[in-house]
Each structure stands twice: as structure tokens, then as C-alpha cells.
Amino acid sequence: MMSLLILLVGLIGQWLFGLLMASCVLRRKDQPEPTLSELAGLGFAWGVGIPAWLLFVCSFCGMPLGLLPSALIAGIGYIGGGLLLRSRWRCSRVAQPYDVGQASIDRNDVALCRACQILIACLMISTSLQVLQTPQKLWDERAIFALKAKVLFEEHSIRSPILLDPDFVQYHPRYPLLLPLAEQNIYAFLGQVDDRWSKLIFPALYCGLALSTSGVLSRTMSPGRAWLAALLMATVPVMLPYEYGFLCGQADAPVACFHGLSMLYLWDGLQRLRRGEAHAAPFLVAGICGGLTAFTKDEGIAYLMIQVAIMGLFTICAIRRMPDLRRVLTGSVAYVVPAAIAIVPWMIHRRSLPTTTEMNYFERMTLSLFVSRLETLLWSVPHLFHRMFWEWREWGLQWWMMVAAFAIRPQRSLQRSQLLFLFDVTAALMSLLVAGMLAPAQLDEHIGGSSHRFLMQIAPVTVLFAATLFTRANPPIETGVSMTQK
């Protein structure tokens, strides 16, 4: 019982740490305060991701893993995040939500907000209970992530000779360490290995995605719509309650969370650029989330490359308009630098890890292999469309929603900030097809057995595409649901 109490205290501390980080990046003197839901959401996602990354860096530098570094992070969270939350709480007693400078928000919209908030809260509680009901039981969650988490907990180092041994029985030794370190973090607080409690990080990421969606979108649309979008995000069946989504310890749902957040903030940054505002903060958040995606699963590297390519394309398009170019360039740099800082230590460490059971896509990428495997597309393209549109009963209506949204607002769909989502989804689908061509495995088993999980990773992008199409034409930036505006 005592260890559970320590775990709870530690996790709250790390959530506060995530909230503190989010506040440090997002708060600007010349800008309205970020909404509490945005800060809390990012706090959940970063409270899992950033401590894991910091633990990685500590261990990379030779500091042993264990209770001390985890408790230190939680301690900083309590001091910094606690003070921040206290100050916001005081402010919120002065100014009630939805009531300042928001003449356009009526009681119906507030009621809709509250209804969505109640439903999302119920979903979060139900997710946490469902997660705690079962231990880790799927293939990847045990063979890849939980096994490494156990070794890290027992050996106190990412440089453990066991993880570096090519003959040690582990699956995908080169997979990134965010989830193993986040699980190790839980074991450090708990003082023992229990693969039910380590699953608590997944509902936290689920909360993070839903709350941040409402927080960011409420800057550019009515709170009612923003919370409805958050509710849609929280109810994509493939992410929840499907067993391989946020209810399990696999990496696809966390990738969906971090990649979704990265796209959300990139969109937010581009929207602000469109309005002629130069703000690096959304791009910084997008970069950090992009880096965390790459630190969660190898697909994250592909997403990062896609996002960098899209930003590069936008920069090239802005080359003729000097003020625009400066802003886009600032945004691109603000995105790339934190993403690079997040993944460089991992990429260096990765080179020392064994390659057993790895698919080595980049090494296998040759023109002759591409040509010889072109016929795989005859199977994989129809398969993918079948999964996206025909199997909606199993995985949800998000792909149909994307198509419907495009049909309803075709012109707005082709604006730069919306093209971001379209390019990302298209490039991601193409990467999956290429992966199918390169993989040294039986195609129908490799792609057929994993395409639904891959599509889960980009499901938040489809929801964001549809939701962001219904922003106001010229939204005032102050329309967010603020807890602190005076």
C-alpha cells in the first residue's frame, strides 16, 4: 500500500513537471495565457515523455537509473508545477471560465463544453480502470518494451551489457526506449516490477491527446466545438477501446498521441503565421513532440522526416515573400532544433545496440529491390484502402470523416495549414507501402498484421483535419477557454 502511495505521489509530481515544461514553453508576456486544458493535456503527455527522455540522457551520461532521478524530476514538478498551478488557481477564482471577453460564447456552448468534459472524464476513469485490470499480455508489449523496462529497472543503466548483447533474447533491440524508461520510472517508484501498474502511462497519454486538442482548438473555434473535437479524438474506436490502443502497453497509441500533438501544434503555428503572427512556441512544442514520437517507435523517425519535408516545402513556397519567409524559417528552425536535440543522443546510443530481428529498412533501400518488389503494391494498396474504408466497423469512421470533411470544405482543405495534414497522411501511407516493399518478411503477415496499428498512429491526424476545417474564417486569438485572463 505504501509503495502505491509513493507511486501516486511520484506520478502526480511528474505530471506537474510536464505541466511546468509546457508552461515554460507556451507562456509569453505578449500573449494570452494558454488554457488550463492545454497545459494539463501537455502536462500528461510530457509528464510521461520528457522524464523518460531525461532519464535516458542521465543514464547516457553515466548516472544510474532508479528512485533518485525519478524522484528528483517529481520534486522539481512539485516545486515548479505546484507553484504555477497555485498561481493559476488563484487567478481562476478572480476570473471564471468562459466569461471574459467572450461575448460570442453563450450558455448553450458552455453547456456543450461541460457535457463533453463530463464524457471525457468518464472515459478517462474507465480507461484507467480497464488498463489496471489486465497485466501486459500482448506480444510486442512484452517482447519489446516491458522486457527492456525490466532489464533497465534491474540493471539501472541503458548501457547494461545485457541489452548490448546480440545473443540476449529480446525483440527489436534497436527500438527506442521511451516506453521502457517510462515503465522503469514506474517500477522505480513502486520498488518492484508489476506490469499492471506500468500501464498507467497509457491513459495519461490518452488524456494528454484529448485535453490538448480541446485546449489548442479553443484558440480558433468556439469552446463547444473544440471540446466536441476533443470528444471525437477520445472516441476513435481503434485507439480506444480496441485492445491494441491505449489499453495496452504497445507503442502505437503513444506514437498516435505524440505525432497527433506534433501535428496539432504545427497546424497551430501555421495558423498563426497565416495571421501574420511570428510565434516560435507552437513550433517548439511540435518539435519536442516530434522528437518524442521518434523516441517512442521507429515509425516516429519517418514521421519526423515527413514533417521536416513539409516544413521545407512551405519554406520554399514562401521564398518570394520576404516577411513570410522569415516567419516560416523561424518556425521551421524552432521545430527542427528541439526535435534534433530530442533524438540525437538516442541515435548515438542506438548505434551500439545489436541488430538481431531488426528489419534494417534504410540499409535494404536499393533501387533494384524497389523494382523487384513493385508487384507487392498490387496487394498492399487495395489492402490499405480496405482497412481504411471498408473495415470501419472495426476501426472507426475517422477515414470517412476525413473524406467527408474534404468534400464539405474543398477550398479550405487546400489551404497551407490544412495541406499539412493531407501531406502528412499521404506520405505516411506511402511510407507504409514502401516498408512493405522493403521488409524481409512475408508481405501479407507483415503489412496485413500491422496496418491497422499503423493506421491508428495517424488516426488523430484525420480527426484534426476534419475538426480544423470548421474553424472560423478570421478567428480572434483570444477566444480560448482561459482560466486566468483578467
Next chain:
Amino acid sequence: MTPRKQQSTSRLQPTPAVAWPIRVAMVLLFVGLLLACAAAWVVPIEVFQQWALDRAGTGEFAKFEAIGEAEFSVWLVRIVSLSLLIVGSILWRDLARWVAFVNAAWTGLMQVTRTDDDGAAQAHTSMMQRLRTVGIRAFLCSWAVLFVAHTVHAIGLRIHDWPYFRFNSGEVVLPNMSVSNKAVIRYLQQTTPPHARILVASDQKLFFLSYYLRPRTLLHQMHPGSEHVIPLKDQERKLEAYRLSDLSAEDLSRMNHDFTLEYFEHPSMVDAKQVLDDSAWIAFIRGREQNPNLIPNYLVRLRPAGAHQP
């Protein structure tokens, strides 16, 4: 007037009386919940378990599942019905306000799902816009129905999971793996010290063994032919594997170990003459299966390091 004042004055306005059909529906719901709650709390769980047992199928684990599922379902009904009664009582005290809240939320939903409300206010809406609005609402409705269906299915799965997991960790349950894998894990846990290094020659994917046997370290030289092959149930697919004799002295010295384990399941890899070699294993598996004459159809042979060399 500031928006805040507007809000506070709207709160002061008298709330309209709640229509009698809503009150009647609430009363009926309340009575139904009260009966369900009383039945779930007063009737012993064993009664429900017996009822489920009588209707259980003939499968290997059907009775075991029926008893556990009945137990979980009863507790679920107890907790949910009680919670709903408490929530219902709170709602009843200020029913008019809550009805007004639901109405407002519904109106809010109708407002935000209109496609003609962005940009400048329009005097009239075109047929196309109305169709879009209806389309969006129908889509959201389908979305909600689909999610509810998935949630109901998920609750069913959690009920089904309960007999097997019962809030235990994976270490206790050893979930989602073959019976033979489980037996080998328990055998190695029993016969090797916690920090032993075990060299394994096997045609099995050993990831679960490696996971549950920690802090023991499992070492295995994987055959390149089976590196990216997914195993199928009941050895339907043969995985290429090195036998212990295939490993060179260099391999053995590189993989510094305390024990060697030979573990083969595919019929083509199992020599029937060797399956009884490890007397400790045979005693263990016969005790586990409660069958003193059992001859396993797969090979498990654990020896201290060096013992397999002539």
C-alpha cells in the same frame, strides 16, 4: 452588461418546471436501478455463479470462465447501480436545472454542427448547407453509436478477462502463451538460481520466457531463417533453429553461461528417445499435469554448463 453579469442573471431566472414525462421516466429508471442494486447486493454471488454454471458450454474452460464472469458481472452491477443511484439522487434534487443543462447542451450541439455559422451571418441558408448540416449530424450520430457498440464489446471482454487475471500481475498469470511455454518458465524458475545465465537451443520464440524469467538471462543464437518468421499455433509452422551441437566452441565461449537448455517442440526437431532424459523436468511436468505416466511430446533438457560436452 458584461457576459459574466449576463450569466449570473440567467441563473437567477426561474427555471421552467420539468415536464411530467421526464419525471415519470426518471422515477421508473430510479425504481429499476433500485431493484437491480438491491438484487445484486442482497442475493449471494454464489446464486449467480450457479446460474451461470448451469448454462456454461462444454469447452475446456467454459465452467471456469462462467464462474469468474458471473462474479465480475455481479460486482460490476453492484458498483455501477449504486453509483447511478447516488448520481440520480443528486440530479433529482435539482432536476429542473439539470434538464435545462441537457437542453442547453443539446442546443449547443445543434449550433456547433451547423455549417452555415462561420463568417458573416447569413439571412438564409441554402439547401446544400442544410444538407451538409444534416449530413454532419447523421455522421456524428453514427460515430456515437459505433463507439457505444465498441464500449459494450470492451466491457464484455473485460468480463471475459476477469477469471484469468483478477488484478494479478503478469508474473502470476503468465498470460497469452502456450501451456508448454508456461511449464518451461515455471520449471526454470524452480530449478535455476535467480541470476543464472541460461544458453538456450530452441525452435521457439523465447521472448516471453526471457521476460518472465528475469533476472535470469536467456541467451540464444537465433537462426537467420527464423528471424522474421511469425510462429503459428500448435507448431503449424516450423522455425529454423540451431541445435546445441550446431554451436561452435567459439559460440559457446562467447555466450558465457551457467546452464544449457534444449527446448524443441516441432515434431521434426524432437527426438523421442531424448524426451525423458531430464529426470527433474519429467518429475516436474508429471507433477504439474498430475499424470505419473506422462511422456511429453516436446523436448526440454536442462543441464549445468559443460555437462553436454563429452
